[in-house]
Amino acid sequence: MQATEVLLALAGNVVLLLWGLHMVQSGLTRAFGGDLRNILAVGLRNRWSAMAAGLGVTTLLQSSTATGLMVTGFAATGVMPLVPALAVMLGANVGTTLIVQLFAFDAARLAPVLLLAGFLAFRRGARTRTRDLGRVGIGLGLMLLSLHLLLLTVEPAGNAPALREVLGVLTGDPVIAMLLAAALTWAAHSSVAIVLLIASLAGTQVIPPEAAIAMVAGANLGSAVNPILEGPKGDGPAGNPAARRLPVGNLLNRAVGCLIVLVLADPIAAGMQRLSGSGGRLAADFHLLFNVALAALFVLPLPAIAKLLIRLFPERVTVADPSAPIHLDRAALGAPHIAIANAARETLRMSDTVEVMLRGALDVFRSDDRKLIQEIRRMDDVLDRLQSAIKDYLTHIEPEEMDDSDARRATDILTLVINLEHVGDIIDRNLMDSASKKIKRRLRFSDEGAAEIAGMLERLVATQRLAAAVFVSGDLRTARTLMREKEVIRALETQATEAHFTRLRAGRSESLETSALHIDILRDLRRINAHLVAAAYPVLDQSGELRASRLKERDGGHGGGHGGGQPSLR
Missing domain, CATH: 1.20.58.220 (Phosphate transport system protein phou homolog 2; domain 2)
Structure with a gap:
């Protein structure tokens, strides 16, 4: 198979994976969105309950971005203090790793069952929520199917010397590998999809364990970049510098984690190989451990981090224009x-x-x-x-x-x-x-x-x-x-x-x-x-x-x- 054909096939399979993930997220948001928003609002008693709420909501939505939108809206309007908001995002980052754990197992045989069940629920469901859950089933089926196709594409292509040489250049240096994964995640707007792609490449030995670990860390970094680049702009609270405290705080803990990975790349890779082997499970397990470790590292000093963010991004004092929208984020x-x-x-x-x-x-x-x-x-x-x-x-x-x-x-x-x-x-x-x-x-x-x-x-x-x-x-x-x-x-x-x-x-x-x-x-x-x-x-x-x-x-x-x-x- 020629390199061009391989790249086109990979791109098509990744798009199918992204579309399946989009269907899962939109179906769950439609079915339970209001309830999930209430769960977030209730879980504000302390940073521990807030982190648990973020974990639970994101486990269902499988999108820390969607959870972040809810939390940013609460924090920007003063409904949610900054410390529990940051704790919610720590839990949300762990929540996005769970679907990667699920798909790291070989469950391709479930794809036809999920597609058929989802289709019947979507077309025949009498209730709106049943139709929404049917959409979720179709999305999960498409994700499993896309992962199966990725493996079928990568496995024979992994033996092609030209492809291995190109990937070797791109992933040979941990910093380049990390930045490449961050850029791909920013472009795809989904860390889940990119981590699953990395797991597919690692599972077929196309990239070494050290590169897989650096790329997983980069994917986590890239998912935190989107809210910064595409976040609050304009007038009103959405454009207030204070509205950037939460996304910057989330990026900060990811960046610290990436620096630790770069410094300790070799011992981390050796430890993960002993724990998970050198296949696709290594990438999935490191994705989970990376976010759990960051949550444990940052949950205690959150008040100090919040004070720093408040100092860096003070509330903008302006003369209010009564005709300027305040809440239209x-x-x-x-x-x-x-x-x-x-x-x-x-x-x-x-x-x-x-x-x-x-x-x-x-x-x-x-x-x-x-x-x-x-x-x-x-x-x-x-x-x-x-x-x-x-x-x-x-x-x-x-x-x-x-x-x-x-x-x-x-x-x-x-x-x-x-x-x-x-x-x-x-x-x-x-x-x-x-x-x-x-x-x-x-x-x-x-x-x-x-x-x-x-x-x-x-x-x-x-x-x-x-x-x-x-x-x-x-x-x-x-x-x-x-x-x-x-x-x-x-x-x-x-x-x-x-x-x-x-x-x-x-x-x-x-x-x-x-x-x-x-x-x-x-x-x-x-x-x-x-x-x-x-x-x-x-x-x-x-x-x-x-x-x-x-x-x-x-x-x-x-x-x-x-x-x-x-x-x-x-």
Whole structure:
């Protein structure tokens, strides 16, 4: 077999291995992603429980990168202190070694069984989680198949003098071998795949034990480089130097381990040969021992390391731009459930801005403050920018990576974001225009009319808070309460309108001067309420408590009455 054919075959088999690993990771993330995130959040009592949580989560996900994304998000926002975050990564690094241990055994005969079982579960599974686990089965089958093909490719090629000469040059020096493996791992974004490749080469005696050990250490180094090069950038906490503490700390312990391997390469190689022989198991066993040893070495001095990292990467103090997204971490886009949670947190910032605008509108109508009107208009610009950022962020999540619940939650977030932006537009373009006209023309509402407007605005502030609670909790009872606010505001508008016309008939001069303005404001407040109440629709719809239409059914389903296609409670 010619060298070109060998290299092409190796590349194709490695790609198949990477794709199988991707299917395993995505299937497990879809099936258990939210639960795993909760496990990480719970395991923060001390560095030991945090390390155990990182080990357990990464054993399932088989991606320390995915675990690192979760932990980086916690650490960057202050939810998780740096010491337990570093401990989680120590456990995560050990967790990635376990699948290598599994595949180091000759289990190629299981590949057809896993492929068939996974295919049946994926195509025939009635539940989403069953389909996700079917994806995991297919991925494991592809990984076993790719490893079998790697061995078939490497074994005869290992006897080719030209190939042995090339690999001898590349792996003859431990430093070059380590850097080569680090570069391959960085390019492949997977230490698991590269370590399995190294194990295949070592198992067929294509590379010597010393080179295998140096390359395994390099693969561990390369997996820690990716978060540094592709990690937090831009504004907000994601671009804060403090967000680099965790990935740099993880790289630091890998680099120390690589230096130890280079200094003690010969005795380590001799010891591993006595323990595991000179085949593929040597690479797999050293991968495990390397990460276990680093976890044992670094878990005790973690507080001192955390202090050093805090000194090297201090918190950046900046004047906050309210329109700059805080939680939209681009690095989390590869984990849909984390990215969607980030978008939800950013949406709550929009909700808080709407509350400030409603309270400001109440103050404007009470005080006729022109300066406050301009501040409220600027807040609408904040809403516009946040809406655009959230929509752009959600559209960059790969649809095929989301399960049904992820897609539904993303849709609910987009719906609320659009409704909040509409509320901001109504306050800016309608209510503030009305307030400007009132001030410019020196108009004055009647005491009763001013009280009606103030009462509805105060009610809307409470409704906005209720809408945020429904969005966060998804609680059915709270959603029902929010839905009833639609009828309450409609009744308040009707009462205020009737009272206004009563004052007009009585010839009240202030009511005559402000009549059109008063009616417009009442109508705008009702529209704002409708957009806020819409936060209840997803919860009520999932529980089956919404009708498709408010029209009454008559004579075979023909409707009468008014209200269009607005959903309503059963």
